[in-house]
Amino acid sequence: DQQVKQNSPSLSVQEGRISILNCDYTNSMFDYFLWYKKYPAEGPTFLISISSIKDKNEDGRFTVFLNKSAKHLSLHIVPSQPGDSAVYFCAASASSGTYKYIFGTGTRLKVLA
Amino acid sequence: DAGVTQSPTHLIKTRGQHVTLRCSPISGHKSVSWYQQVLGQGPQFIFQYYEKEERGRGNFPDRFSARQFPNYSSELNVNALLLGDSALYLCASSFLSSQSNTEAFFGQGTRLTVV
Numbered sequence: 001d002q003q004v005k006q007n008s009p010s011l012s013v014q015e016g017r018i019s020i021l022n023c024d025y026t027n028s029m030f031d032y033f034l035w036y037k038k039y040p041a042e043g044p045t046f047l048i049s050i051s052s053i054k055d056k057n058e059d060g061r062f063t064v065f066l067n068k069s070a071k072h073l074s075l076h077i078v079p080s081q082p083g084d085s086a087v088y089f090c091a092a093s094a095s096s097g098t099y100k101y102i103f104g105t106g107t108r109l110k111v112l113a
Numbered sequence: 114d115a116g117v118t119q120s121p122t123h124l125i126k127t128r129g130q131h132v133t134l135r136c137s138p139i140s141g142h143k144s145v146s147w148y149q150q151v152l153g154q155g156p157q158f159i160f161q162y163y164e165k166e167e168r169g170r171g172n173f174p175d176r177f178s179a180r181q182f183p184n185y186s187s188e189l190n191v192n193a194l195l196l197g198d199s200a201l202y203l204c205a206s207s208f209l210s211s212q213s214n215t216e217a218f219f220g221q222g223t224r225l226t227v228v
Contacts, residue, residue: 032215034216
């Protein structure tokens, strides 16, 4: 029962172009969403988050879009840089008494110089 | 400022043995969560502790246990290790007890290999 899905295991993008990573969820109780970046041999690093009361949140080169009706969120990275090459995880949580994140399986982004 | 620190970074154990993993949260954070990440998957929630009380437990067998100390550091214990317990074990700390509307910060993880 995969409540958070990242259907693209990998993505390659040219340096300077836009990277778009997608995430779908099934549980309508989720009201907070996060993106984490993970390099090999390191723990996940928090990138950006969005509450369900918003449909967009921007932080520098990173923007997260939330479409509640489609239960879909996406992370846009503009412009993409070689240092962005990593595995990106989407995570979701619910304020209704749970104390955990549900993670997707990750998308490996490769930014080509 | 120190981030979340975990020890040890790598560990090799034999089937049937017991293991203890340790985590120190970010100063001022009272919530510690443990996650297991196996290759090719996202992190899976194991436990959350807040103010020394267990606030949540994932779908893991009773061989897994944890506790939080008065200084908010935490230990994850796994008994009777199985080959399938081989994974990266991640600790995350956050300021609030609820994982909604707050981000958690992860340590570098402990890579456990069971042989």
